[in-house]
Amino acid sequence: MMAYDPNDAGLTRIIMQSAGGWYFDKDGNLAIEGNVALKAALEVIQKIQTANIFRPAAGWADWVGAFTGGEVASVTTGVWITGTVKSQPEQSGNWGIAPIPKLTIEGATHYSNLGGSSWYVLSASAAKDEAADFLNEIYAKDVNFYQKILVDRGAVGSLLAAREGEAYKSNDAFFGGEPIWQTFSDWLSKVPSVNYGTFTNEVDSVVAAHQPELAKGTPVDDVIKAINEQAQTLVQ
Amino acid sequence: MSAISSRPPRPRFDVNGWLFVGPALALIATFMVFPVLHSLWMSFQTGLGVRLSFAGFKNIYRLFNDPLFFTALTNTFIFFLVQVPIMLTLALITAALLNSPDIRFRGVLRTAIFLPCVTSLVAYTVLFKSMFVANGLVNTTLIGLGIVDVGIPWMTDPFWCRTMIIIAITWRWTGYNMIFYLAAMQNIDRSVYEAARIDGVPTWARFLHLTVPMLKPVILFTTVTSTIGTLQLFDEVSTITGGGSAGGAAGPGNSALTLSLYIYNLTFKFAPNYGYAATVSYVIVFLVAILSFVQFYVARERKA
Incomplete structure (x- = not known):
């Protein structure tokens, strides 16, 4: 069981992107109707809601409280949730990671x-070259820097070379002694890339607003049609 | 009398007077008049971020073809038409009760009912949210008392979400309006009530036909201020329905999306379109103006 907030489309986006889809096509144009990945994602969301196999959550704090408080035994979200999961020392060893x-x-x-x-x-920045140089030297090259922010701050970078460092090779007792950072970085290289475009938040608010209809059994195709109509006025 | 009329006429331009009001006028012009005029100019522009360009009536055209705007407008009117009458009736009844000399601990009760008004908007809505979540205090209590079998879906059903917000606003603002009614009631001459009592007018009729008509100016005032407040409803809906990730809906099915929240979303949550947001904000200005005018018109003194 997992905690799920029907007013948030985060899970829909996770499922959609796992099949290489997004609210927009590769050129950034709105792609709602005929979007196979979005349709498949909304079908999964409908199944979760109608089967009632989730603990309803309202907002961030309630959602986090569901798994830190031990009410639900799984959480499907970004790798950055690791720090929050580990904030409960008594749950050490009870957690594992899975794709x-x-x-x-x-x-x-x-x-x-x-x-x-x-x-x-x-x-337009006056320090444009310096800023680009800094990002290039630190964020694009410095493997040690990534070890430091991972250990000190729990921040996971997307530089694949970072996996060669000490911290990324360590095993985590909290997750049953698994080499979780090596696993995460393996997965990272396989995430389908999509074009987020300029208007993701606009379309996302529309998708989230239509998710409760799925719970009532409205056909996915009808919901997609309604999303498309509303999204078009917002994307301009 | 002669001393006053023999004074020289006052000059049209009094340097001392203008010096006194000058600083205040300068501040009003900078922080009030200029922004109002500038936002009017902005409402005719469109574009993302600071890259605005003149668009004429394009924003108004967009407004009439924007389903989300109509969702926000409908929600705002639901809150306004349901919440304001409930709250003002409650305030009037509690004021009448607490004005009665037969009630003990009047001071304590008055303070208790007024107290919600001193709480911060964000603080009380955060508390309401935690009380109304699926397994929160309200549902646990209702189930424990056997009133309902399963928890009420406050956060996942549009109707219950609006109900919860109306309960929250009513809790916060009833005491505030009650104070106006109490103050006005204490100005009513007691002899009017004594005369009515001698004539055998029952209590409810004294309330309905004496107290309420004499409170008319105050009722009008509270109606106008509550209307303006409800049309601008933002803090409560933002705190109760927000707080999730960057995206997400304003309540189940956008059931708590008010005009102010939509303006905020257009400006800060979405790719910022200040021009269109300014257009939507002028809708609130027009609504407040029209509704206030209607209320003044309905409550006007009729000359027989």
């Missing part, structure tokens, strides 16, 4: 992404 289930459509994988942050250098 997400795979959809049965073309291009489906066991790997996806949720959240995280990006670095940008503004082209």
